[in-house]
């Protein structure tokens with residue numbers, strides 16, 4: 549599943565569509581696409597894993613889910629979920645979830661929890677964490693209401709960087725560690741973005757999909773943990789369990 553930084557890259561790629569008028573909107577998305585015809589794109593935004601194509605009176609929200617893809621001025625063999633045709637250009641989205649939102653994005657989205665937003669606010673994130681003391685770290689880092697944009701890679705890497713065991717409970721962390729976790733989630737998101745742009749993301753993974761802890765030189769544990777049951781890679785020796 550594409551994580552927040554990958555959606556930021558997509559947003560940047562689509563920046564040139566700002567100001568362009570939709571000639572036709574088609575696809576098998578369960579949304580009234582005819583509404584978009586003749587409308588001009590006012591902005592391309594992202595919030596966490598959502599891409600937002602904004603118009604004056606509505607916003608198209610695209611979530612790429614597990615296998616979503618897109619093509620700019622190209623077509624895949626399969627039918628698109630959404631195709632936006634412009635005077636000269638074309639945008640195609642495949643296997644994704646598309647929804648048209650009527651409310652302004654500022655009313656729907658809390659930019660303060662979006663890890664890559666200029667408005668990201670660590671104090672707000674800390675407050676939200678204080679409300680979920682029993683949540684496991686492996687679930688908290690995947691919670692989009694707290695860490696919007698974080699996915700499984702960010703989760704595994706941030707827990708490793710901060711020496712935190714994925715089964716630690718949020719409320720058992722000393723304040724200093726909580727703050728460190730929040731800052732590292734932000735920092736790693738930007739590192740992810742930079743490395744992804746340079747096509748070197750994977751080689752920088754320290755824990756995700758790795759077999760050996762680079763700090764202790766012992767095998768990593770691989771397990772499907774928490775409510776989310778997503779793959780965790782962690783070291784029982786140097787990642788501390790707060791329970």
Ligand SMILES: [Zn+2]
Pocket residue numbers: 761762763764765783784785786787
């Ligand atoms: Zn270790």
